[in-house]
Amino acid sequence: MLKNRVLLLLVAVGLAAAAGLAFVTHAPNRLLSGQAVSWAIVLGAGRWMALLPALPLVVGPFLPQSRAVHLVLAVSAAALAASLLWLAGDVAIRLADTATPSARTSFGGAFWLIEAMAALAAADALQRGISNPAARITIGAVLILPILAVIGGGAIDQLSIMKEYANRRSVFATAVATHLAIVGATLLPTLGIGLPLGVLLDRRARLRRPVFAVLNIIQTIPSIALFGLLIAPLAGLVAFAPLLGRIGISGIGATPAIIALTLYSLLPIVRSTTAGLEQVPGSVVDAATGMGMTPAQIFRRVEVPLALPVVVAGLRVTVVQAVGLTAVAALIGAGGLGAIIFQGLNGSAIDLVLLGVVPLVAIAITADIALKLAVTMLKMRSG
Amino acid sequence: MRRWLRDPLIWTGIALVALVVFMPALKPVFALLFPDQDRPLFEQDSFINLTLSHIGLVAASSAISVLVGVSLALFVTRPSGREFRPLVETVVATGQTFPPVAVLAIAVPLIGFGAMPALIALALYGLLPVTEATVAAIEQVPAGAREAARGIGMTPAGRLRQIELPLAAPVILAGIRTSVIINIGTAAIASTVGAKTLGLPIIIGLSGFNTAYVVQGALVVGLLAVVTDLAFDRLGSMLDRWKRDDVVASA
CATH class of the missing domain: 1.10.3720.10 (MetI-like)
Structure with missing residues (x-):
């Protein structure tokens, strides 16, 4: 029944982080530590659809271990990493409308942990699915492109780290x-x-x-x-x-x-x-x-x-x-x-x-x- | 007597202790070397305190690193944990490309300023070389030795304790050495996040343009690292000799 204990562990850690830590935090200015923004706000108005790439990862541990499954899992993990980044940027844009200009929205612990788990899941799937190291690195590089597109497209410009960047x-x-x-x-x-x-x-x-x-x-x-x-x-x-x-x-x-x-x-x-x-x-x-x-x-x-x-x-x-x-x-x-x-x-x-x-x-x-x-x-x- | 005098571990050790204890007495020397400084000696805290606090931080974090790192490596080299080995190897390899400063700086937003983030960052970073070395060490235990132990009816726990760990010990020790030396250096930088270590005179000296402070902190922490490295070197050759005697005795 259980075919991939590694992925199961990564998913469990990701879910625990999502339940116990803040995804993004919001503070009145850059020096104060922020309050957690609830998942209900982050995922409201149909935005939960951005989490769809997580679905294959959750059922992944129970799927047969084939090359195709590993490739799907790697792509899903990369897509999840990009869409989480987009979600964080999106909530920052919505909070920026109502707040004062000095207010800051920052990544929370859950964001970093889930991103890390997604990266490890992608790396592990590529390692299991593709034996040629050069091909593995090439596919890995391609999988990073959506994340770069989210950053380059300005979707996270309202997040605090990008505001620091804009100022400097x-x-x-x-x-x-x-x-x-x-x-x-x-x-x-x-x-x-x-x-x-x-x-x-x-x-x-x-x-x-x-x-x-x-x-x-x-x-x-x-x-x-x-x-x-x-x-x-x-x-x-x-x-x-x-x-x-x-x-x-x-x-x-x-x-x-x-x-x-x-x-x-x-x-x-x-x-x-x-x-x-x-x-x-x-x-x-x-x-x-x-x-x-x-x-x-x-x-x-x-x-x-x-x-x-x-x-x-x-x-x-x-x-x-x-x-x-x-x-x-x-x-x-x-x-x-x-x-x-x-x-x-x-x-x-x-x-x-x-x-x-x-x-x-x-x-x-x-x-x-x-x-x-x-x-x-x-x-x-x-x- | 001659050999004793030529032993670099002993005289660098004496130099370290003497420098730490008698630093206040060197004030006139630093006044002479740095005539432009009003305060030629770092006196906000004693070097004895700073050294002990530095050693304490490194010892505590290294103890965690060794405990967790060796356990993790033993788990992924057992049949039940083998599946997790590629994951652990990925984490260890990627983690080591993270600059130690980055790990330290990341710990601050998660935990806050002070000794705690330094301890956790050092323990996490120190974990990587220990895990890597232990996996490699267990892996290079000759299959023949394992088979022979199984043949005479030793339990898996007995094989681990009496065959695998003793044979792997020198390589594990090398990993611990790397980890501790890196931690001594990172602990010095940890004074920028509020930990009380030998980096403090260096940081204060650098920001206040007091080169005398910088030299004092750098000399002590440099010597501390060299003495520790030499001590590990000695420990390693003792382990080798003990292993050889052991093999001869059991043969």
């Missing part, structure tokens, strides 16, 4: 651009130092222990401490050589951020480069030597292609880590999405915090998925 449109754009620029600027020295160092450690096994010991200790130091420890020496350096200050180097801001992020990024890149080269079978190298290839040719045509999937897997760890650490770098004045988050935390403005957190998480997850896809494709190419 240019600040937000600058923050995202700065964030990505810092991550990008970190990758240059990271790859420039990390890749050659990784190759060197593959060739000189004796150096591995001391180098990895140092990189490990750096990785251990809390980010906020490393950022802080770089301020004084850099400020001293600039005071000593004012020319450095004129080209934009200073104790606070992007310079210490990029230095610290590079130090953190070295470990995953160096480790994966060395590991990638190490796992190239000796017999393959021997065969290439036998064919008369020079060491440089072997490196370029044999070792690099075979090591690449492992190196890109290390790059994935590096990028995801750097995206997160850049948020902390806002504390030393580097800007980026962290600046919005900490501004919100300082002012107890929860929706401002979310305006920083949501894109931050979205960037991290996108980078993670894109680089995972790259690894999968590289592995398929090299067999």
